[in-house]
Amino acid sequence: MRQITIIFIALFSFALSVAQTTKNPLLTSDYAAQKKWVDSLYASMTLEEKVGQLYMVQVMSNQDQATKNKVIKTIKEHKIGGIIYSNGGPVRQAKLNNELQALSNIPLLIGMDAEWGLSMRLDSTYAFPWNMTLGAIKDNKLIEQTGRQIGEHCKRLGVHFNFAPVVDINTNPKNPIIGNRSFGEDRDNVTEKASYFMKGMQDAGVLANAKHFPGHGDTDQDSHLTLPTISFNEKRIDSIELFPYKKLIHEGLSSVMVAHLNVPSLEPRDGYPSSLSKHIVTDILKERLGFKGLIFTDALTMKGAANFSETGDIDLAAFQAGNDVMLMSEDVGIGVAKIIEAYKNGKISESRLEHSVKKVLQAKYKVGLNRYKPVKLYNLSKDLLRLKDDILYEELLENAITVVKNKNNLLPLQRLETKTFAYVKLGDDSGSAFLDELRKYAKVHEIQSDNLYTFMSSLKAYNTVIVGFHRSNDNPWKSYKFSNKELVWLHEIAQNHTVILDAFVKPYALSSLKSLVNFESIVVSYQNSEIAQRKSAQLIFGAIPSKGNLPVSIGNHFKVGEGIHNNELKRLGYTIPERVGVNSEKLKKIDSVAQVAVDKMMTPGIQLLVARKGKVIYNKNFGKHTYNGKEKVAFDDIYDVASLTKILATLPLLMELEEQGIVSLNSKLSDILPEYRNSNKSHITLKSMLSHYARLRPWEPFYYHTLDTITKRPSKKYYRNKRSNNFNIEVTKNLFLRTDYQDSIPEIIKNSELLESQRYRYSDFPYYILKKFIEQHYDRRLDELAQSHFYEPLGANYTLYNPYYKISSKKIVPTEMDDYYRYQKIHGYVHDMGAAMQDGVGGHAGVFSNANDVAKIMQMYLQKGYYGGKRYLKPETIDKFNTCYYCDDNNRRGIGFDKPQLGDDGPTCGCISMTSFGHSGFTGTYTWADPEEEIVYVFLANRTFPHAGKNLLLRENIRTEIQRLIYEAIEN
Template identity: 70%
Template sequence: MRNVLYSLIFFIFSISLSAQQSGNPLLAKDVNGQKQWVDSVYNALTLKEKIGQLYMVQVFSDQSEANKNKIIGLIKDQKIGGIIYSKGGPVRQAKLNNVLQAASQTPLLIGMDAEWGLSMRLDSTFSFPWNMTLGAIKDPKLIEQTGRQLGEHSKRLGVHFNFAPVVDINTNPKNPIIGNRSFGEDRDNVTEKAMALMKGMQSVGVLSSAKHFPGHGDTASDSHKTLPTITFNKKRIDSIELYPYRKLIKEGLSSVMVAHLSVPSLEARDGYPSSLSKTIVTDILKERLGFKGLIFTDALTMKGVADFVKPTFDGVNSGSVNVGGEIDLAAFLAGNDVMLMSEDVEKGINKIAEAYERGAITDERLQLSVKKILLAKYKVGLNKYEPIGTANLVEDLNRIKDYALYETLMEQAITVAHDDKKLLPLRHLETKNIAYVSLGDDDGTPFYEELKKYGKVHKIEDNNLDVLIEKLQNYNTVIVGFHKSNDNPWKGYEFTNKELTWLYEIARTNTVILNIFTRPYALLDLESITNIESVVVSYQNSKVAQEKSAQLIFGAFPAKGTLPVSAGPYFTVGDGIQKNSLNRLAYTIPERVGMNSEKLNKIDAIAQYAIDQKMTPGIQLLVARKGKVIYNKNFGKHTYDGTKVVESDDIYDIASLTKIVATLPLLMELEDQGIVSLDSKLSDILPYYKHSNKKNMTIKKMLSHYAQLKPWIPFYYATLDSVTNKPSSKYYRTSRKPGFTTEIAPNLFMRDSYQDSIPKIIKDTELLSHLRYRYSDLAYYIIKQYIEKHYDRPLNEVAQDHFYKSLGANHTLYNPYKTISNTKIAPTEVDDYYRFQKVQGYVHDMGAAMQGGVGGHAGVFSNANDIAKIMQMYLQKGYYGGVRYLKPETIDKFNTCYFCEKNVRRGVGFDKPQLGEEGPTCGCVSMTSFGHSGFTGTYAWADPDEEIVYVFLANRTYPSSKAKNMLLREDIRTDIQKAIYEAIN
């Protein structure tokens, strides 16, 4: 019987404990241990020490020694319960925190305003997007992840309470203090995002605090400066402002911060602050909403409460409630647990103690608040307090995964708010002539630089509107970036009258994409959007926001964001036009595609070694994975003794890469159309060879280098003077003359008729005696001849019109000397055997030079970014930028080794991985991979299995191509390739 009774008592106790735990968010999993610790600490405190626990004072980690000593005095003499840190730095705060904790007999509860990260208060720390930005994101899991990582930062710095999330529903666009700090104007969206942020923070042991109760979202004034008034009736407040609190409380909200507001419908006393109202704090929050967590006042130094004046209070004539700690007492009597940033802690403690002694405060009431504070301290681990370690602190607060998340958040948030002509994302780049105009606080350099990665975009600026409009007449698309300060969420966001005038005038005469890099309320200034074709809202003006906006405009990723607020008659909350990706390359960090940044940085050392050892003057390096460029760096200079450093928009003679970026795609296109096939014989496609020894060669054999063609013919030898070994006057002139218009170098023009001699020499050349693999350029002379005959146009023009223009490969061209400054072209050689001058902007390959710079095997100049676009198109089976260039089956045909059993490692045009030990790759790539290398040091490789594109451009032939190819001998390019694969997680 006794055992049954004990079991029943235990059962009832368990139920009671469970009920208590489910209702109190401050209870730890170890409830019994927590209760014992709380009781032991509480019972050891004197009355004033208990009251001291109710206080959390403000501390600046960059303050003077005198101020630090003042805080230590408050800790030792007044036994305050906590610290709220403000401005400073993380290392300084950590060190100061260790000192302050050591001075306290009861561990201090540490709080911070870190709504979008510790950067809200501290330098050298990470800033996540503002709440308004997060409000545009559909996926709450991303917000929860944000809360988790934000919480991890807080925990690392010893912060136990983050005064977030803001759950104010910002229904007033002119709200001076909330605005961007709100998730938006829709209560359900605000609640969902706040809930997710709360859960994320609390999942890592950092307590949250919903604010500003009962709701600061529809105010026209700032409670830091005055007492704002909320004029809504009870029904409206209950259904809108209180809605998020009701939901979050049910899900374990740790604390609530009460605002300093005048709410006549809830508090009958005129001008009475909500933070001092028992009706609002106790009757509504604690009793009606059933909240059992900690209740913080907002800062008691704020004018909204600090200037509160009442003739009498608590039976004491005081004039101003701010005299002698009356506000602190009033706040406590209202039901608050923690007095945040009291103006006079000692007076406040004394005032509360006096009220306790005369019976105005019961022991039960004091015990309730103090024990809640102690429960919170136990829950965050202060029963086992350890000092904060400062080693790697800054690095721990700025992790790669934080940058990765920031990028993801911005991609998900950016909103296409208007696009009535379906202009976005930009397609048909061959038809686009794009200008960029900057309005606002800065010139939007990151935005502009990112735009240029995708297409031909020119920045147009002038202080005179008429001149600007005239300049814009040369463009059919104008992107207007409206850039406002990103320093903090309170910065101005409005258009000036001048900016609006300029915008309307630009839109009147041009097709315009308006991209605003500020809060969506800026759209309120638009009186009309009739002439504005597209509007993109990017919410913030950070570098990442600008870069991601450019990527979205060109379709590198889909548009998913929706407006979290309404902005005038044209833009309503929830608006957001969803746009699909066009599968153009995006730009991101390695971790977002399953790679390791630290391991990938090994590439830097290899590339720098090549520069230091003078294997090449300069290098452009690019790595992409899963459609995203994750590494894009430059090394060295254009020349060893020069000053021009390599930049991303510099171009290189890509030598034999020409074969796979010019000739091969055009041939595949013809195969697509059924005009040729891999089994087409040379005599069938070019009757010119009908009676030659090459008539039965197939395209497959020629481009697999298995057709007995000679590797190379030095055509230029025959045009040199036999005595001087310099260009013969029979074939060359030093200026353009009739019959001598083929320009092969500055002041060197070749006889035009020699163009017919090259194919004749090839036609009449003997074949190799044995059928075996032998790499040969001659096939590409022949294929070029066929392509030009078929289209009746030069190869360079066909390549531009069929591929480069629409791909946005605007740095890819033949004969760049005609249109590009030499300052942007890496020189390839100081020629001492043919042209006898520096070769820069003219093709290095002699045979291609003799064809006017346009060869099927060489002649193209490009940068790494453009080559990556072409390789990515191949990787995506012929699709890029919304355009189907080639059929997947055609890509597969050409990426097949048909003579592998004959020791041929080549596909049709493409190089393939080696079958044995030596070859063109690191040996770590898949057998489905393909690419090519070039004589000047260039290399491009794509791997479908790992979705990797790797581009290496160099001018290792400068100053002399006769020097040993140390890039090849020391395996620089393939060692880098190996490092890429080693960086895969």
């Protein structure tokens, strides 16, 4: 008994101290002016007008005219104090709001349920993540910013009160109405999140509302449908459910919404709603907790309250309990009449009425209704869907997504060359964004079947299965559970494969899994929005780190607060330009330049990509595969990258050999290829050769020597239309070169004359020579080496030689209608004739790729040889090859890499750092990387189709003009 007394005294002392120190949150800094306005207005009001101020009625901007007329009548007859807007659209609501405000002598106080943004009620508006998602975030400044930006949206639409944040502590996983709307089950985390959210929103000038008092988190009933019971004792409620209110009240909370709950320990009358309990509203909230802000009832039309009494009686009971505003009364007219009658009968004192009405007026002054202005319609829709909201949404998801299991550190995924990936979609909502993003990192096949046996048979070809569980993201109340069939299938998959399970629902979904033993990795992504799907895929592959912590426990599997934090692997991520200091509006200028190139027939189509600081910020396609075709350029289409092959295949392999000491930049041709010892090229070094400063001829039309001297078509001496051992080099479809002719090409190069003077002269010969050396050293083909050493581990799955036998022709962009050598459309076969005569595998040409893959390789260079958790090359090696050794001789070239011009003309916009590097290709391709600005730029085109002709892309400086626009868009 003594212990109970001590506890009671302590609680009473705390409550007393709170009550004494809490200020009225509705008062403003210009208190005197506010008091004068409130007192003057109150003194001029009739009794009916005063009572009318206690009412906030529901209005929908999509309602019919008859319903609208009822609202107008209510405003005119009962002088109501406010409106709570519900369903509709923003422009319609703004127009209606201006109309209704004009009808009211005293400006209306406007409220909305916009817990995760206006989208909770309105179409065409922004939806931020739900509170459960926010509860997983460690950085509370992001929560504050969320509250601020939601507040900005509300204010722009003329909304003064947002009935948020929900501060219910969701300790009951079966709660049907709170769930995702709660920050979680930990009272401290919920309180912190609510506090920061409140601060952000109120700093934006919109008043916050904590709900649902005294706590709706631990119940499995919905107060919209019945009167839920909270069966805990007062000590438990005080220490858990009331905990957030204590802190928020102390920090300036503007209002509280009282729920319709049956709380026997706080209200002894059986089945008596908390919203009508004087002990709960007045004794506890106002007196013990010292709350001086506005007190709203929850909607009086909800079954938890509406079943309580006859129409109007509940309004009076709610007011007598201590509530200030009756929200969504069943009948305002009857309710007002009953309160007026009680006032006249002395059951409600003048001071009691004045107390609540003046609080309403104080709130109106605080939100600026003393100088009311209509909502401006100009740019309204644009102002409610801002770029800064997209940026914040991305940041929130990046910080929320939670890894809860990660056996053997499977995530983030590494050693991609050892893995074969299948994706399995469960749930009833789309997972297309997730799959698309996964495919940016690896070759991922979606497996679908209605038959379990067939399904499991199809999965045998894969050693890693990514399962996405996708349920509707429309609202937080949608079903989140696995079906029985899905549980069976998931069990079978996990028993037989390495599985990454990614749940795009609230964490409770995982509770239905009996065992998690067979799952290697489990990710909770919380929501199934497109951004959540894309960011989760990026996390799986290590483009972003994992930062989230569970806001709730998941059955017996995981406890609240758990989360495995992994670092990123420095793979390319995908984000909004502003997040890396680039202006997206300025960057859009690229669109018009690229479109001009297509419209003026400089090239049929273009793939464009820009990355900065390791993030892809621009990736668009223009035009079609051919001018007269129907195939529009897609992200997974591949182009013949021509001379980009030099830096994408041959050069990195040579860098490896240089690191291993097999060669050096000073190695001579006679050192690496014995047959050159007695040639005129024996003294040529790798350094001079790869700097295009070795007097080598630019090129040799090898194919020309194999044409019939009369017809100028492929000679029967050298070609056949069918493959055989003697004619085994496929230069294009159904045209095979003599197998032994490959030996002739190196001989022609070896015996060729040198240029008379030593000067910069671009030449393909070095890469023919290096191809032979590299292949002899490894005793493997160049294409196989590039694949195993770089493309496969990098996840460059769209990068390869000779794609015609591996990829559908629909995904390969054609390069030319050849009317001088092969006399057919060159489609899937290398455009360069010399590379074609080497079975499509040249050191100087032959690689096909898409912009995303080229960017991966360039990003690896930019990161000094590191990418995706693996070091491919040493930083000093990158620096050694990215050096201009002959600049003093007016030769800008690095070792293999092209470099910026030394004078006025050259390969770049002239606005780029001298440490930058890149290359261009005959087919219209171009890529460049800049270490100083951390920029990677990729331009892929097929300007040679249908005929090479004049290089209009080069003549019109299209590629370098786009480069200039990129740099003009950089702001910091």
